[in-house]
Structure formats: C-alpha cells, structure tokens
Amino acid sequence: MDNITFQALVVRQQGDDFIRQIEEQQLTDLPEHGVVVQVHYSSLNYKDALSATGNRGVTRRYPHTPGIDAAGVVVASQDKDVAVGQQVIVHCYDLGMNTAGGFGQYIRVPADWVVPLPDGLSLREAMMYGTGGFTAALSVHKLLAQGVTADMGQVLVTGATGGVGSLAVAILAREGFEVVAASGKAAEEFLLGLGARSVIGRDKVSGGADKAMLRARWAGVVDCVGGDILSRAIKSTLPGGVVTSCGNVAGADLPLTVYPFILRGVSLLGIDAAECPLALRHTIWQRIAAEWKFDHLQAQTAEVDLAGLSAQIDEILAGKIQGRVIIKHES
Numbered sequence: 001m002d003n004i005t006f007q008a009l010v011v012r013q014q015g016d017d018f019i020r021q022i023e024e025q026q027l028t029d030l031p032e033h034g035v036v037v038q039v040h041y042s043s044l045n046y047k048d049a050l051s052a053t054g055n056r057g058v059t060r061r062y063p064h065t066p067g068i069d070a071a072g073v074v075v076a077s078q079d080k081d082v083a084v085g086q087q088v089i090v091h092c093y094d095l096g097m098n099t100a101g102g103f104g105q106y107i108r109v110p111a112d113w114v115v116p117l118p119d120g121l122s123l124r125e126a127m128m129y130g131t132g133g134f135t136a137a138l139s140v141h142k143l144l145a146q147g148v149t150a151d152m153g154q155v156l157v158t159g160a161t162g163g164v165g166s167l168a169v170a171i172l173a174r175e176g177f178e179v180v181a182a183s184g185k186a187a188e189e190f191l192l193g194l195g196a197r198s199v200i201g202r203d204k205v206s207g208g209a210d211k212a213m214l215r216a217r218w219a220g221v222v223d224c225v226g227g228d229i230l231s232r233a234i235k236s237t238l239p240g241g242v243v244t245s246c247g248n249v250a251g252a253d254l255p256l257t258v259y260p261f262i263l264r265g266v267s268l269l270g271i272d273a274a275e276c277p278l279a280l281r282h283t284i285w286q287r288i289a290a291e292w293k294f295d296h297l298q299a300q301t302a303e304v305d306l307a308g309l310s311a312q313i314d315e316i317l318a319g320k321i322q323g324r325v326i327i328k329h330e331s
C-alpha cells in the first residue's frame with residue numbers, strides 16, 4: 001500500500017513566490033491518519049485559491065497540496081466504522097489547509113472526518129455541491145430549525161450569484177420561501193432561474209450606517225458577504241426574524257447596536273462548515289441528496305483535470321468564475 005504513487009498539485013514556496021506544479025507522491029508523503037481515500041473528484045473553492053497562493057491564514061506550512069473538498073473510495077482503514085470500498089465525502093476540518101487535500105489523488109485523514117456518501121448522490125454530484133453547497137444547506141437548515149417559515153415574509157440572500165448564495169436561493173425557493181436575491185452583477189435571469197422571486201442591486205442592501213434600526217422587511221436572511229451589508233440586513237429584519245452569517249467578502253466588521261436584538265428579538269446565527277459536527281454533517285448531506293438536489297447544477301459545473309486546475313485557480317482569484325468547478329482525478 002505504502003508504495004502506491006500518485007499525482008498531486010503541490011504548492012512550493014520559492015523566495016516570495018508560491019509555485020504550483022503537478023508532482024508524483026507516495027502515500028508515505030501523506031500525514032499519518034487512519035483512513036486512506038482514493039479521491040475521484042474534488043472541487044475548487046476560494047479558500048483553495050488562497051492556500052495555493054501562500055495565504056498564511058489558510059495554510060501555514062509549504063510544500064502543501066490544497067483542496068478542502070474530496071469525494072472518493074476508502075482504500076485502507078484502521079477504523080471499524082469506515083469500511084474499505086465505501087464511497088465517502090471528506091471536506092473541511094483541516095483538509096486542504098494544513099493537511100494534504102483533495103488536489104491529490106489520495107488523502108489520508110482521521111476516521112471522524114469521513115462522511116458516507118448518501119444514497120441518491122454520486123461522488124461527482126457531491127463535489128458539484130462541495131463546501132459551498134454544504135454551507136448553503138447548513139444555513140437554510142439552521143434558519144428552518146429556528147422556526148422561520150414561508151408565511152412569515154420575504155427572505156433575503158446576499159452575494160446571491162456566489163457558490164453559497166446561488167445554492168441558498170435554490171434551496172429556499174424549494175422550501176417555498178419568497179426569495180429576494182441581492183447581487184452586484186447583472187444576473188437577473190440566472191437568479192430568477194434559480195427560483196428567486198425578485199432581484200435587487202447590492203447597493204439597495206448596503207448603507208444606513210447612521211441608523212440603529214431600519215424599516216423591518218426580512219423574515220430571514222442568508223448572508224454570504226458580511227460587513228455593511230450584513231449590518232443593514234440585521235437592522236431590516238422583522239421581529240422574531242433570523243439572520244445567518246457565513247462570509248466576509250464585503251468586510252469583517254459589523255457596525256451595529258444591540259437594538260435589533262433587544263427590540264425586535266432578531267437572532268444572528270453563525271455558520272461554520274469547517275468544524276460542523278459529524279452528526280450534523282451527515283444530516284446536511286442527507287438533505288442535499290434527497291430534498292435539495294437540483295438538476296440545474298450540472299449545467300453550471302465545469303470539469304477540469306489536474307493539468308487544468310492551475311488556470312482555474314487564477315480565474316477564481318480574478319473573480320471570473322461563474323458556477324462551480326470540479327476536478328476529476330484519473331483513476
């Protein structure tokens with residue numbers, strides 16, 4: 001087993017530069033954990049691009065193989081609950097950050113990072129969702145668990161064309177919500193096609209920094225961007241409404257007073273896919289495979305091999321990617 005060789009996209013530091021190249025590796029190059037997975041598919045996330053370009057907030061040590069998402073087949077296991085031959089999903093925790101990730105044809109991970117592939121989902125389909133889709137599903141799951149229902153009013157999704165936002169729009173629409181999608185792009189057709197009832201410009205959901213409260217409008221909010229936009233969304237949430245927060249592309253600061261919380265009973269829920277407990281992870285993947293599976297994802301997914309991946313990393317850094325990019329490993 002240890003003499004298996006495989007290909008991986010390895011990032012090496014050379015002076016101030018970070019060089020990406022496909023290298024041949026052995027299983028002994030991987031960290032010593034209990035489960036070895038042959039990766040069939042991975043997917044590209046913004047975090048992977050940060051890891052691939054030397055962002056120390058994501059990856060401290062190089063050389064390193066990024067890839068926070070992986071779907072494949074178990075080829076060795078020291079754990080009684082993880083069987084050889086089982087199809088599995090592994091994503092987040094430390095995968096692709098400081099543990100060699102899904103941009104290699106094999107990964108070696110702790111058994112408690114491994115989620116069995118749910119019935120109704122192929123390995124490829126799982127990576128069409130990846131961490132972005134999982135985060136959208138987790139956000140909606142938490143909103144529903146908090147008691148937000150379709151008859152309570154409109155639900156806002158910010159960063160709506162992004163990986164998380166676009167899936168959140170689709171899932172909320174399927175749950176019967178009247179979804180208002182906020183976007184900085186001219187993407188009305190795309191967002192209405194996902195199930196949004198209306199689309200508003202990003203400029204309509206920012207501003208109002210001088211006011212502690214704004215006209216109450218949203219029964220729920222799935223925020224993917226943070227900053228001023230999240231701040232305004234919280235100030236505009238109806239009494240008893242719920243807001244989820246998962247991202248910071250618009251900023252990490254959250255200028256607010258306590259008034260939306262103490263005068264309207266608004267709840268703010270944090271979303272952390274990386275450390276989501278395994279039992280909840282199972283539940284979310286089950287929901288994706290059953291209630292929240294969408295045919296349209298196929299048309300919005302581009303597939304590359306390891307050789308084509310580096311160019312896609314440059315594209316995502318330049319904000320040019322629309323839809324999802326998955327990586328197919330040669331078996």
Ligand SMILES: NC(=O)c1ccc[n+]([C@@H]2O[C@H](COP(=O)([O-])OP(=O)(O)OC[C@H]3O[C@@H](n4cnc5c(N)ncnc54)[C@H](OP(=O)(O)O)[C@@H]3O)[C@@H](O)[C@H]2O)c1
Nearest residue numbers: 135159160161162163164183184246247248249250272273
């Ligand atoms: N907490 C977690 O567990 C978790 C998991 C996954 C991702 N995330 C985070 O969630 C966020 C969204 O991830 P993603 O994969 O959807 O990213 P993405 O595909 O890059 O989408 C982000 C979207 O945000 C909007 N946007 C971009 N720059 C903006 C700006 N300066 N101000 C306001 N809006 C802006 C854009 O949508 P429009 O053009 O439509 O406005 C963009 O498509 C990121 O911050 C990511 O790091 C967190």
